[in-house]
Amino acid sequence: MPHSVKLIAQLDKTNHRFHKVKIISNIVGVNIETTPEFTLADAKSKEYTKLFPLGKVPGLIDGDFKLFDSNAIMFYLTSFAPQTxxxxxxxxxxxxxxxxxxxxxxxxxxxxxxxxxxxxxxxxxxxxxxxxxxxxxxxxxxxxxxxxxxxxxxxxxxxxxxxxxxxxxxxxxxxxxxxxxxxxxxxxxxxxxxxxxxxxxxxEVIPDFKFCVEMLKPPVVKKTEPKPAKVKAELKSKKETVPKPVKTGKDEGDDEAALAPKPKSALDLLPKSNFNLEDWKRFYSNNDTKPTAMDYFWKNFDPEGYSIWKVDYKYNDENTLVFMSNNLVGGFFNRLERARKYAFGVMLTLGVDNDNVISGYFVIRGQTIPEEVTDAADFESYSFVKVDHTDPTIKEEVGDYFAWEGPSLPKPFADGKAFK
Ligand SMILES: N[C@@H](CCC(=O)N[C@@H](CS)C(=O)NCC(=O)O)C(=O)O
CATH class of the missing domain: 1.20.1050.10 (Glutathione S-transferase Yfyf (Class Pi); Chain A, domain 2)
Structure with a gap:
């Protein structure tokens, strides 16, 4: 029986580090158990960084032996070869x-x-x-x-x-x-x-290598029209009504008023919700999405404290390679950092190279899109449409998106990222 090791890596077609390890494992006859579900975002998870604190992939596990760095892994695997x-x-x-x-x-x-x-x-x-x-x-x-x-x-x-x-x-x-x-x-x-x-x-490992025909072009930065003052004012009035701080009878410029702790976000002033987003994120990460996590979600979701949004990339017809679409999502999520406490979302890339769409669902604190989301640089590249959480079709779709699979996805699943 050939020796078997576990390799934690994302398996996309252009992952040269995975290719290295796979090539050497074929040569030396070591069996590699891979992790097809693993994404780069998982490299920052507690589970992964507990094993590999650098949070870089690939990582190899052979019994209780752990090893990171693709070249070190290649080196280790050669020790199973009879010829050196x-x-x-x-x-x-x-x-x-x-x-x-x-x-x-x-x-x-x-x-x-x-x-x-x-x-x-x-x-x-x-x-x-x-x-x-x-x-x-x-x-x-x-x-x-x-x-x-x-x-x-x-x-x-x-x-x-x-x-x-x-x-x-x-x-x-x-x-x-x-x-x-x-x-x-x-x-x-x-x-x-x-x-x-x-x-x-x-x-054997890279069967259909294609040479570059034309150098990749820089990503197009969508110029968004500056919002006219009227629309801005409307957007502002639609924002959550934030209770005014109770007046202390002192002038605004008083030291005491200045020292009073300011809420970090208008969302912190909303009435308390029984739906705990952090608990949900943890539950989602640690359980099968369907049915376990989705049952938990619908049992605990608080439609007064939170809203659900269908999110679509506005320029899907310009998408090219799947991994580039998925990277766009990664960039969007990176710039949504301020919203992490108030939002959870899954965005999937559906389809194949040169024919794919980016879409997903977000659960957001409050009933409007907060500035923590609208301020993200690429917010304008996505449409956010609030959905009716009681509609069974929507419920099924939310479950399929959160599970990264299911009959309601409009195209075959290719890749995805969770904002959690
Ligand atoms: N020298 C390392 C580099 C590993 C590395 O940078 N891996 C990338 C993925 S292919 C990664 O983990 N990126 C995430 C990050 O840098 O945060 C190796 O060859 O394994």
């Missing part, structure tokens, strides 16, 4: 393998992520920062180009873990950034990459 040429055949080769792996991680990878993450929406796009990273990446790849001038493999005449590391890292720019013209400028790197990616060891 994958770690070099002599001390010099082993040292060269380390040299190339450090180069790949320290001198190339940071520039790759600095160029690609803003383009796919993982981090904000700041033009001069990205341009500088592009220049640095080109410089690093030109150095690699020189090193590869007379090489098929990075070290010796066989595949080593240095190649697996380098090729998987290079798969990011080769997929998203390096168009044909770019690839010609780094022709040795391109030749090397093509030779490797067509080898059986890589093809």
């Amino acid at each position: 040429s994958i770690l070099g055949q002599n001390p010099k080769e082993s040292a060269l393998i380390l040299q190339y792996m450090f180069m790949s991680e320290a001198d190339i990878m940071p520039h790759i992520t600095a160029v690609i993450y803003p383009l796919v929406g993982n981090i904000p796009y700041i033009k001069p920062v990205v341009q500088s990273a592009e220049a640095q990446l080109k410089k690093a790849l030109l150095s690699l180009n020189t090193l590869l001038i007379d090489k098929t493999y990075l070290v010796g005449d066989r595949l080593t873990i240095a190649d697996i590391d380098m090729v998987c890292n290079l798969s990011m720019p080769m997929r998203f950034v390096a168009d044909e013209k770019y690839r010609k400028e780094i022709r040795n790197v391109t030749r090397y990459f093509k030779t490797m990616i067509n080898k059986k060891e890589f093809k």
Whole structure:
């Protein structure tokens, strides 16, 4: 029976770190138990950070042995191989393998992520920062180009873990950034990459690699029309009616009044609700959504203290790759931080690459959308429509969205994120 280990990682098609581990595990014949449900957001959960405090994935568990970092995991897995040429055949080769792996991680990878993450929406796009990273990446790849001038493999005449590391890292720019013209400028790197990616060891794990045709474009920032004063005033009057602080008989400028603790949010002044959002979030995280968590939700939901909203991305017809749509949601959630105490939501990416929609449901404190939500930079890119929580169709849909599966989802589930 082959040895079995558990690998905690998100399994999306472009996860080069998962690819590395999978390739090596195939080579050495170790069975990997994966976590198809795991998302990057889960890497910050208590359960995961208890095991791996850095909150980075992948993480490997082998009995009571825990290991993080994809390269360290590759290294560990090679110990199950009867032949060791994958770690070099002599001390010099082993040292060269380390040299190339450090180069790949320290001198190339940071520039790759600095160029690609803003383009796919993982981090904000700041033009001069990205341009500088592009220049640095080109410089690093030109150095690699020189090193590869007379090489098929990075070290010796066989595949080593240095190649697996380098090729998987290079798969990011080769997929998203390096168009044909770019690839010609780094022709040795391109030749090397093509030779490797067509080898059986890589093809088994990345069967349909597609080279970049056109470099990814920066995300379009939707310019929202400034709201006319009248609409602003209407929005304001629709906001929760906040009871005025009781007058103490002193002037507003009094020290005592100034020292009185101010509520952090208008929502803190709403009548107390028996529905405890924190308890719900915990219950949702620790139980099967259907039926257990949804039964709890409908039993405890307080329609006076909270409202439910259908949320749709307004520009779904412009969505391209599934993971980019899901990243948009990640960005939206990051900028909703102020609302975390007052809202819970699930946003799903439904469909397939180049044909997907982002939609979901939110549960929000109060009966209107609070400023904690409307102030989020991308709020205007989403439509919020309040729904009737007594409507059985809505109830079923809310359950399906919260469970990330079910017949009422308009397209097949592709990915999702929970705001909790
Ligand atoms: N050197 C680490 C880096 C791990 C890493 O950055 N993983 C990404 C996902 S592919 C991650 O956890 N990102 C979340 C974060 O940085 O907070 C490795 O190769 O495993």
